[in-house]
Amino acid sequence: MAGKLTKEHMNLLEGMIGCGPKSFKLLYSITRDGCSAAEFHRKCDNQGPTVTVLLNPQGSVYGGYAGINWKSTGSYTMDDTAFIFQLVFSGKRVVNIFRPKDASKALYFGSNRSALFGHPDFEPFLDTISVNKDGTFSLNGRLTLGTYYNSNNVSNDAINNGSMVVTEMEVYAVSADDARTSTPKQIPWRKTPTLNEEYLSKMTEELASLTPPKGSGITDFRLLLVGPTGAGKSSFINTVMSAFADRVMQKSAVGGSASGLTNKYKSYPVRQGDGSCLNIRLCDTPGIGEHSAMDIVNLHFLLDGHLPNLFQFIPSRHVSIKTDGLIQQPTLSDEVHSVAFVLDASTLSDMSPAVTTWLNDCKKMVQEKGIPLVVILTQIDKLHEEVADNLADVFNHSDVKAAVDKASETLSIPPNHVFPVKNNHTEVETEVSIDSLALMALQKMIFMASDFLEERMFSKEECPTEPNEVTESDTA
Numbered sequence: 001m002a003g004k005l006t007k008e009h010m011n012l013l014e015g016m017i018g019c020g021p022k023s024f025k026l027l028y029s030i031t032r033d034g035c036s037a038a039e040f041h042r043k044c045d046n047q048g049p050t051v052t053v054l055l056n057p058q059g060s061v062y063g064g065y066a067g068i069n070w071k072s073t074g075s076y077t078m079d080d081t082a083f084i085f086q087l088v089f090s091g092k093r094v095v096n097i098f099r100p101k102d103a104s105k106a107l108y109f110g111s112n113r114s115a116l117f118g119h120p121d122f123e124p125f126l127d128t129i130s131v132n133k134d135g136t137f138s139l140n141g142r143l144t145l146g147t148y149y150n151s152n153n154v155s156n157d158a159i160n161n162g163s164m165v166v167t168e169m170e171v172y173a174v175s176a177d178d179a180r181t182s183t184p185k186q187i188p189w190r191k192t193p194t195l196n197e198e199y200l201s202k203m204t205e206e207l208a209s210l211t212p213p214k215g216s217g218i219t220d221f222r223l224l225l226v227g228p229t230g231a232g233k234s235s236f237i238n239t240v241m242s243a244f245a246d247r248v249m250q251k252s253a254v255g256g257s258a259s260g261l262t263n264k265y266k267s268y269p270v271r272q273g274d275g276s277c278l279n280i281r282l283c284d285t286p287g288i289g290e291h292s293a294m295d296i297v298n299l300h301f302l303l304d305g306h307l308p309n310l311f312q313f314i315p316s317r318h319v320s321i322k323t324d325g326l327i328q329q330p331t332l333s334d335e336v337h338s339v340a341f342v343l344d345a346s347t348l349s350d351m352s353p354a355v356t357t358w359l360n361d362c363k364k365m366v367q368e369k370g371i372p373l374v375v376i377l378t379q380i381d382k383l384h385e386e387v388a389d390n391l392a393d394v395f396n397h398s399d400v401k402a403a404v405d406k407a408s409e410t411l412s413i414p415p416n417h418v419f420p421v422k423n424n425h426t427e428v429e430t431e432v433s434i435d436s437l438a439l440m441a442l443q444k445m446i447f448m449a450s451d452f453l454e455e456r457m458f459s460k461e462e463c464p465t466e467p468n469e470v471t472e473s474d475t476a
């Protein structure tokens with residue numbers, strides 16, 4: 001059974017006791033073991049230093065530390081390391097330490113008494129106490145600081161709310177080791193370089209130098225973002241742009257509209273801080289929802305490059321070859337070279353069946369066309385506060401791994417094609433780990449787009465016939 005002493009309480013007590021890290025092992029609990037002096041001595045005698053903690057119904061936490069073994073010898077004992085303490089009063093953190101005035105009478109070892117500090121200045125109970133109907137214990141001990149322990153002018157009532165009724169009393173053995181604070185070495189669930197300035201500048205340089213394969217006849221990689229309304233598609237575009245510009249940019253409108261904010265197909269060039277353009281076009285689309293304008297027919301025209309920039313989708317209207325303004329004979333440059341499903345990591349489990357079906361239909365179409373597909377998992381900062389606080393550590397965090405696995409399973413996409421990111425959304429300045437994660441996803445999209453383009457070029461080349469290969473005319 002885990003005790004009620006929190007990590008924060010342990011940290012405070014560790015500081016009060018001094019001399020380095022401490023571990024706390026629960027020896028005795030009145031709610032678990034019964035409230036009797038005999039049981040206290042059975043569990044706590046000869047266990048070395050201990051902390052006795054009382055918790056009361058008002059939300060106060062206080063107790064005493066003994067630096068030596070409890071015994072049942074019926075005598076006062078010297079302990080100049082002992083103290084009485086207060087950690088919480090009526091639910092609020094109030095920290096006080098009351099040291100002995102006369103250390104020769106710091107502890108009393110009585111077989112019919114529980115932990116006794118001083119005259120008693122503090123004694124939880126003696127003999128046996130039964131539990132009240134409401135689960136509390138009306139202890140028969142007392143808190144009267146000032147005889148053998150300093151009161152520091154703090155009244156007893158300001159420690160125990162003027163009552164010895166408690167919800168719990170626990171005794172912990174205190175040992176000098178760092179087992180509590182030392183975290184076991186974590187093995188990252190994905191091996192990546194450390195997300196630092198050096199990594200980021202290497203990434204921005206490398207991505208800025210990438211060009212579509214020679215001979216493809218195109219200047220820019222066309223990368224398409226699709227996904228549910230509000231997942232963070234437009235925010236991801238802003239995040240990537242910010243990473244290259246080295247300042248937070250908001251080129252694409254972002255918001256929390258339930259019906260979706262983006263209503264056009266819009267392609268954004270990505271620029272560096274000096275204004276020069278990279279060979280990358282990030283393409284934003286309207287979100288997928290229950291009444292989506294981006295139906296699967298429209299997607300087909302979009303992937304094949306028929307839709308011009310700023311094409312406005314009209315809900316429940318299919319694009320057809322007769323639709324005004326369509327690019328009738330798109331070139332490889334108009335086509336989409338890589339697709340990312342942008343999904344909100346924090347709502348993966350709540351994705352509606354309609355959206356899941358749309359994504360699976362979309363995946364089928366994308367794969368039939370041979371276009372590479374990745375998943376960009378946004379809003380990972382909402383998974384756990386530790387993720388938000390330490391984004392550089394995402395590849396060690398099990399909640400992020402669980403979200404990556406969930407996305408991978410839901411859509412049957414390999415986990416190494418799923419990229420966790422956090423978009424700039426409250427930041428006013430760029431952050432290395434935010435930028436690095438976004439560029440990691442972008443790099444994968446570009447590499448895959450490059451392979452796709454090479455494949456397309458290769459498939460159009462004439463393959464010479466092997467000398468002994470049988471052709472159709474031979475068999476005719």
Ligand SMILES: Nc1nc2c(ncn2[C@@H]2O[C@H](COP(=O)(O)OP(=O)(O)OP(=O)(O)O)[C@@H](O)[C@H]2O)c(=O)[nH]1
Nearest residue numbers: 229230231232233234235255260261262287379423
């Ligand atoms: N906490 C957090 N919020 C985010 C993140 N990415 C986006 N948001 C917020 O989510 C909301 C929707 O973001 P958008 O980028 O507009 O989403 P979208 O997918 O473009 O939405 P539509 O255009 O409506 O389909 C905005 O309020 C963003 O600030 C993220 O990584 N973390």
Ligand SMILES: [Mg+2]
Nearest residue numbers: 233234261262
């Ligand atoms: Mg949008």
